[in-house]
Amino acid sequence: MSATPQPDFTWTDQFLLGYGPMDATHREFVELVAALLAAPDAELAKRLDAFADHAERHFDEEREWMVSTDFPATQCHLDEHGAVLASVHEVRALLAGGGHAATCRALARELARWFPAHVDYMDAALGQWMAKRRTGGIPVVLRRGSAVPAEAD
Numbered sequence: 245m246s247a248t249p250q251p252d253f254t255w256t257d258q259f260l261l262g263y264g265p266m267d268a269t270h271r272e273f274v275e276l277v278a279a280l281l282a283a284p285d286a287e288l289a290k291r292l293d294a295f296a297d298h299a300e301r302h303f304d305e306e307r308e309w310m311v312s313t314d315f316p317a318t319q320c321h322l323d324e325h326g327a328v329l330a331s332v333h334e335v336r337a338l339l340a341g342g343g344h345a346a347t348c349r350a351l352a353r354e355l356a357r358w359f360p361a362h363v364d365y366m367d368a369a370l371g372q373w374m375a376k377r378r379t380g381g382i383p384v385v386l387r388r389g390s391a392v393p394a395e396a397d
């Protein structure tokens with residue numbers, strides 16, 4: 245129904261943060277949103293359900309990391325997650341009532357737009373914090389195609 249071309253949303257190493265459990269969850273986020281963007285109308289509800297299950301686990305996991313380690317900037321991060329979940333639940337309810345494929349596709353595009361900035365501004369700080377607690381140092385992330393700065397010591 246929507247004539248708008250779907251944006252390309254695929255995993256890129258720019259999303260890597262160097263904390264393995266978070267990176268694995270983020271790969272799953274990208275896969276599920278890409279599947280939603282590519283869904284035929286008949287598959288939208290099923291794929292949105294799969295994304296909603298993921299989002300609950302993803303955001304619970306990050307909340308647990310923040311709360312259990314007294315992460316300093318928790319509330320605004322939780323607020324962003326909460327806003328995403330509220331939209332997902334709203335669109336799920338609309339789809340369950342029939343129709344609203346275009347609304348669901350708009351949500352998928354919004355998720356693809358939201359994720360890179362959220363990773364940069366919020367998850368990156370948490371990922372570093374968690375990796376540092378685990379290893380005692382900030383992780384060095386080697387991204388394909390990025391220059392590796394010379395070590396200064």
Ligand SMILES: [Fe+2]
Nearest residue numbers: 270302306367
């Ligand atoms: Fe995340």
Ligand SMILES: [Fe+2]
Nearest residue numbers: 306321366367
């Ligand atoms: Fe997050």
